[in-house]
Amino acid sequence: MSDNDLPPEVEKLIGEVQYEEAGEFPVERGYIWTTCSSVENGNPLFWDDAVAAEITGGPIAPPTMISVWFRPHQWSPGRTEPAVPLQVHFDMKRIFDLPEAVMTDNTIVFHEPVRPGDRLRTRQVLRSVSEPKTTKLGTGRFWVIEVEYLNQKDELVGVESYTGFGYRRGER
Amino acid sequence: MTTTTKTVMFSDVKVGDTLPELAYPVTATTVVLGALASRDWRPMHHDHDFAVHRNGTKDIFLNTPNQAAWFERFLTDWSGPKGRLGRMKFRMKGSVFPGDTMVLAGTVEQAETDDTGCGWVTVLVRLTVNDELMTDCTARIALPANDDDNPWTRRGDQWKP
Numbered sequence: 249m250s251d252n253d254l255p256p257e258v259e260k261l262i263g264e265v266q267y268e269e270a271g272e273f274p275v276e277r278g279y280i281w282t283t284c285s286s287v288e289n290g291n292p293l294f295w296d297d298a299v300a301a302e303i304t305g306g307p308i309a310p311p312t313m314i315s316v317w318f319r320p321h322q323w324s325p326g327r328t329e330p331a332v333p334l335q336v337h338f339d340m341k342r343i344f345d346l347p348e349a350v351m352t353d354n355t356i357v358f359h360e361p362v363r364p365g366d367r368l369r370t371r372q373v374l375r376s377v378s379e380p381k382t383t384k385l386g387t388g389r390f391w392v393i394e395v396e397y398l399n400q401k402d403e404l405v406g407v408e409s410y411t412g413f414g415y416r417r418g419e420r
Numbered sequence: 421m422t423t424t425t426k427t428v429m430f431s432d433v434k435v436g437d438t439l440p441e442l443a444y445p446v447t448a449t450t451v452v453l454g455a456l457a458s459r460d461w462r463p464m465h466h467d468h469d470f471a472v473h474r475n476g477t478k479d480i481f482l483n484t485p486n487q488a489a490w491f492e493r494f495l496t497d498w499s500g501p502k503g504r505l506g507r508m509k510f511r512m513k514g515s516v517f518p519g520d521t522m523v524l525a526g527t528v529e530q531a532e533t534d535d536t537g538c539g540w541v542t543v544l545v546r547l548t549v550n551d552e553l554m555t556d557c558t559a560r561i562a563l564p565a566n567d568d569d570n571p572w573t574r575r576g577d578q579w580k581p
Contacts, residue, residue: 279457286450286457286486289493292425293501299425303501304572311505312488319459330461348475351484355509357581361572385476417476 253379258343261374267335268371271317272324275366279316280309308361314397314406317362318370336372336393337412346388346414353411360403367400375409388415427500430531430539430563439498439526439543444490446482448518454486481515482522491545491557494524502564504571506540506581510557520549529558536578539565 284294292299293308300307309317320331332338341349362368378390390413397406444450455465460483463470471480482490488508496503516522530542545557560581562571 279459282453283457283489284493286453287489287493289489289496291493291496291501299501303570310489310492312485312492312508313458315485316458322461350475351512353509353511354484354488355507356488357507358505359579359581360575 254377255343258340258374258377261336261339262376263373266372266374268369269318271368271370272320273317275309275317275362275364275368277307277364280307280313280364283310283313283316304361306363308363311358311361311406312356314356314358314362315395315408317366317368318395318397334372334393334395334410336374337391337410337414340374340377340389340391340412341414344389344414346416348386348417349388349412349414350385351410351412352390353409355409357407358405359407360399360405362399362405366405368405369398369400371396381413383413383415385413386415386417388413425500427502428498428563430533430541430565433528433531433541433563435528435531437528439494439528439545442494442497442524444522444524446516446518446520446522448480451480451482451486451516451518454489455483458483458485458489460485477515477517479517479519481517484512487512487516487547487555490522490524490547491559494526494545495543495559495561498526499561499563502570502572504562504574505559506562506579507560508557509559510555512555514549514552514554516547516549516554522554523548533565534580536574536580537565538571538574538578538580539563539569 319333373394375392393410395408399405452466464475465483471477526543526545529544533539543559547555
């Protein structure tokens, strides 16, 4: 990536902590069961409280649900626009005027287990933005965003890294 | 629901072992249920016209968080409940659509014990449709060393995912 390639407003965002926010609701078992049902996950940690008590000291959420707990409601009172998760991703789309986007890579590192009743907090960091690239989808840019997740005791429960590709179709 | 109570021990595993394959016929319900379970309201995961005319894909498709849930289920079906995920990296190379039969297959790439005594296994999981790779996932999962060991009790500097 050329150092001169990025607009200053993007360069200054790289490495900056943004959008520190709390989840809109506590971790709850309804979503845990719905998620397990969606993939037919019969792991007794999530269905059998006796097993959960023995192995994990009580019920936990599937680790891969970590991003679920900060995805906003589609609508809530007072909101005039749909809220979006991973706001930095949408900021990049807007800044570079790229109407479409997909996620290409995703890395999740799991720390303390997430438990029903936890209130998670997140913060987002833009790590990098590529030079313009052309793929079979169109022409655009790749960017890497990290999301840190903490619980109400300030314990790190996970770190997720996303690579997004924002693009405009039909420009090859 | 199949209840999994078995436990795979670290000493049971060697590089090159394969995990039991999972084949699953994906429907529109699979895609929509997975998207809503993961609170992903974006239209390309439930709105056929949007997916086709805006995203340029042939149909709605499985979203990323739900694919992660499929990978977790695949791994812990094998390990049993004491298997504890430490890290998962995946790359989407293609999309999974209604009508596809997705197949998850896994191979043990590495088995090592870290300096805290935790036994880690690295598994490469491939999600394919008609033998074409759609997503690959590299997962690092901690397995118990013996009957008295439980990776879930590790905290702080005893947990190095």
